[in-house]
Amino acid sequence: MKMNHSSTTWQQVLLLSLIILAVIFFSIVSFVYFYPFILAFLFSLMFLPFVNFLENHWNWNRTLATLFTCGTFVILLLTLVTFIIAELVQGLSYLVRVLPNYIDDILYNFQILLDNTFFPFINNITNYTSGLDHESNLNIDQTIDQLLSQVGTQLIHWLQLVLNQLRDFLMGIPHAMTMIFFSLLASFFITKDWPLIMYWFNKYIPVRLFQLVSRIITEWKSALGNYLKAQLTLVCITGVIVFIGLLILQVDYAFTAALLIAAVDILPYLGTGAIFMPWIIYSIFNSNWFMTIGLAVLYSVVVLQRQISEPRIVAHHIGAPTIVLLFTIFACYQFFGFIGVLFGPLILILTQSFARAGIVDEIKAFLK
Incomplete structure (x- = not known):
């Protein structure tokens, strides 16, 4: 009897392992190849409460309610994008007006740096090497040539990398627009036919499995919504801090700059440093020490509050201890x-x- 029970338990464990592996494999394949439909499903989960409200309380036709909800979402999204683009265009127009003067200032300060530092250093090396024998001079010249060649090669590599990334980004825009179009189109049909989809699930899927999947989807909706709220809260905190800091530093178009920096704060690797670091370097070359120190302090405050706030805010919104x-x-x-x-x-x-x-x-019940 024990032998049969042990054999049955191992068969159940093997079957459960195969099911888990199949689910993981299917999830990875779906995410890689069918991610527009996953995005469409997430859109549908967001549209469903509004569509159900219009259908149940205002007696709208479900197709009309879905079309109205999707259309309103697209209009709001386009409005937000238009507002952001308008702010960026306004800021870029300002940059186009002032950038030539900034470039002239940078070149002037760079020339002063060369005259006061680099050229005297070269002269000192020349004076030092003039007293050496021919072979030593030749070795020093070769070392300098190799160093300059490596610097030039590295600069060319970085420039090619930036241009390639820019090319890939521009080439990816049509693909991204196509994927968003398919996602919105698929979300429309998923939302419209949601009762039919639920009826199909109820009819062909075991009740216990259907209830489990429903509970998982409900938990996902709640957890992902709270996670997005946490990220939005962090971005808003960053935007407010940057906006106040730029106002104190008397930066023109402080709101546009704060909006751009807050948007860049979403990036996982670069973050706000993608804006602050070049700006600080420019201020150093321009000998604007007030702006340099101010931006450095502001950047430090932004990074510090992000590191302190993110674990607490995210953990609070997803309902997990911070240490976990x-x-x-x-x-x-x-x-x-x-x-x-x-x-x-x-x-x-x-x-x-x-x-x-x-x-x-x-799982415990299945293994018993």
Whole structure:
């Protein structure tokens, strides 16, 4: 009897392992090849409450309610994008007017730097090497030539890398627009036919499995929504701090600059440093020490508050202890590198969703 029970348990464990592997494989393939439909599903989850409200309380036709909700979302999105583009165009127009003067100032200060530092240094080297023998002079000249050649090669490599990234970005815009179009189109049909989809699930999928999937989807909706709220809160905090700091520094178009910096703050690797570091370097070359110190202090404040606030705010919104979030991020960083810092909270969200949906209890019941 024990032998049969043990054999049955191992068969159940093997079957469960195969199911888990199949789900993981299907999830990876779906994410890689069918991500527009995953995005469409997320859009549908966002549209459903509004469509259901219009259908149930205002007696709208479901197709009309879905079309109205999707259209309103697209209009709001286009309005937001138009506003951001208008602010950026206004800021760029200002840069076009003042940039030539800034470039002249940089070149002038760079020339002064060369005259006062670099050329005297070269003269000192020349005076020093003039007293050496021919072979020593030749070795020094070769070393300098190799150094300059390496610097030039590295600069060319960086320039090619930037141009390639810019080319890939521009070439990816039509593809991104196409994927967004397919996602919105698919979300329209998913939202419109949601009752039919639920009826199909109820009819062909076991009730227990259907209830489990429903609980998982509900937990995902709640957790992902809270995570997005946390990120939006962090971006807003960054934007407010930067805006106040730029007003104190009396920077023109402070709102546009703060909006751009807050948007860049979403980037996982660069963040606000992609804006602040070139700006600080420019201020140094321009000998504007007030702006240099002010921007450095502002950048330090932004980075410090991000490092302190992010674990607490994210952990609070997803309902996990801060230490658990920190441990998850660190573990993902150890396994996946910097990309793990970005996906660590998402992995914790998925794990929590499965646990809160009762999947652990279902596994225990299956193995008994």
